[in-house]
Amino acid sequence: MRVHIxxxxxxxxxxxxxxxxxxxxxxxxxxxxxxQYDALDDYPPFCTAVGEAVVADPSSLGVVIGxxxxxxxxxxxxxxxxxxxxxxxEDTARLARQHNDANVISVGARQHxxxxxxxxxxxxxxxxxxxxxxxxxxxxxxxxxERTGGYTGSAAPATE
Numbered sequence: 001m002r003v004h005i006x007x008x009x010x011x012x013x014x015x016x017x018x019x020x021x022x023x024x025x026x027x028x029x030x031x032x033x034x035x036q037y038d039a040l041d042d043y044p045p046f047c048t049a050v051g052e053a054v055v056a057d058p059s060s061l062g063v064v065i066g067x068x069x070x071x072x073x074x075x076x077x078x079x080x081x082x083x084x085x086x087x088x089x090e091d092t093a094r095l096a097r098q099h100n101d102a103n104v105i106s107v108g109a110r111q112h113x114x115x116x117x118x119x120x121x122x123x124x125x126x127x128x129x130x131x132x133x134x135x136x137x138x139x140x141x142x143x144x145x146e147r148t149g150g151y152t153g154s155a156a157p158a159t160e
Contacts, residue, residue, distance in 0.1 A: 011065030
C-alpha cells in the first residue's frame, strides 16, 4: 500500500522510524516532512501535503503525527476529500476505517509509546471499510456538505 506520512518537530524522530518500519512491511512510503528537526516548525503544511497526496491517489492512506494529533487532524481535514481521524486506541483505529472510510490517521507522538503508535497505525492500514450502506450514506452527506455548504434534495437529513 502507498502511505503518505508527515509531521512537525513533535513527531520527527517517530516519523523517521515509522518510514523505515512501514517500508520493511512492504508499504511504499512517501515522506512529506519535516525533513530536518526544527523546534519552531509548523505542522499545517506537512499535514495538508499528506492530505493532498491521499486525495490525488485514492488507493493510498495517510499518517499525520503531532504532539497530540489534534491540530494535525484539523489541518489534514481542511483538504477537500480528506477524512482524517484522531486515533488513540485500537477501537478508534478500526472504526475510523470500518465506519468512516478514513483515509488519514492522526496520532499523538507524546500520547503513546512508539510501539503503541506503530500498532495503531498497522491496525488502521490493515482495516477495510465495511461498505455498508448506512456508513456510505453518512460519508456522502459529509462530502455533500464539504462541496456545497449544505444538505440539499433527497440527501437532506430528516428534521425532527
